[in-house]
Amino acid sequence: MKIIEVKENKKQYLDLLLLADEQENMIDRYLDKGKMYVLDDNGIKCECIVTDEGSDVLEIKNIATVPDYQGKGYAKSLIDFIVEKYREQYAILQVGTGDSPLTIPFYEKCGFVRSHIIPNFFTDNYDHPIYEDGVQLVDMVYLQRPL
Numbered sequence: 001m002k003i004i005e006v007k008e009n010k011k012q013y014l015d016l017l018l019l020a021d022e023q024e025n026m027i028d029r030y031l032d033k034g035k036m037y038v039l040d041d042n043g044i045k046c047e048c049i050v051t052d053e054g055s056d057v058l059e060i061k062n063i064a065t066v067p068d069y070q071g072k073g074y075a076k077s078l079i080d081f082i083v084e085k086y087r088e089q090y091a092i093l094q095v096g097t098g099d100s101p102l103t104i105p106f107y108e109k110c111g112f113v114r115s116h117i118i119p120n121f122f123t124d125n126y127d128h129p130i131y132e133d134g135v136q137l138v139d140m141v142y143l144q145r146p147l
Contacts, residue, residue: 001041003081010036016047020064023126030061039078046074050082056091058082058147063095079110087147094144098122098130098137112143 006013010031014024021027034049046065053059060082065074083093095112097103104114121140122130130137 001039001077003037003039003078006036006038006047010049013038013044013047016044016064016066017049017062019067020062022130023128026125027062034061037078037081039074039081041074045069045072046078048075048078048082050086052090053094057144058086058090058093060093060095075106076110083145083147090147092144093147094142096121096140096142098132098135099139099141100132100135100137102133104141104143107143111145113145115142115144117141 013036014027017027017031018024030049030051034051036047036049038044038048039046044066046063046069048063049061051059051061060079063075063078065072079093086093093112094115095107096118097107099117118140120138122137
C-alpha cells in the first residue's frame with residue numbers, strides 16, 4: 001500500500017471524487033487549490049483532497065473510497081497519513097459533511113468532534129437534492145480534530 005500525491009490531471013479521478021461530492025462544479029471550486037492524494041493498494045482504492053483554510057486549519061474537502069473497498073480501512077489510513085504529514089504545519093484538521101448516519105460516525109471514530117454547522121449549505125449550493133442513506137442533506141456539519 002502506498003499513498004501518492006497527484007499534482008497533474010486530477011480530473012482523471014473524477015468518478016471517485018463524485019462519490020463524495022456529486023456535483024462537478026462544486027469539486028471544481030477546490031480541486032486546483034487543494035493537494036490530492038490517492039491510496040494505491042494493487043490499484044487506486046481511495047482519494048483525498050485537502051486545502052489550507054488559513055488560521056492553522058487544514059480541511060478535508062473530498063475523501064472517497066471505491067465502493068467495493070469501502071469499510072476496509074482505506075479512508076482511515078488516508079486520514080492517518082494526512083495527520084502525520086501535516087501535524088507540524090497545522091493545528092486543526094477539519095471536515096465538512098452532511099448530517100448523515102454513514103459519515104458522522106466514521107469521522108468520530110477517526111478522532112473528530114462536531115464543531116459547527118452551516119445551515120442550508122446543501123440546499124443553497126447544489127442544483128438538486130442530495131440524499132445519503134435515505135436522508136436528505138441540508139446543513140453542512142463541520143467536525144474538527146487537533147493535529
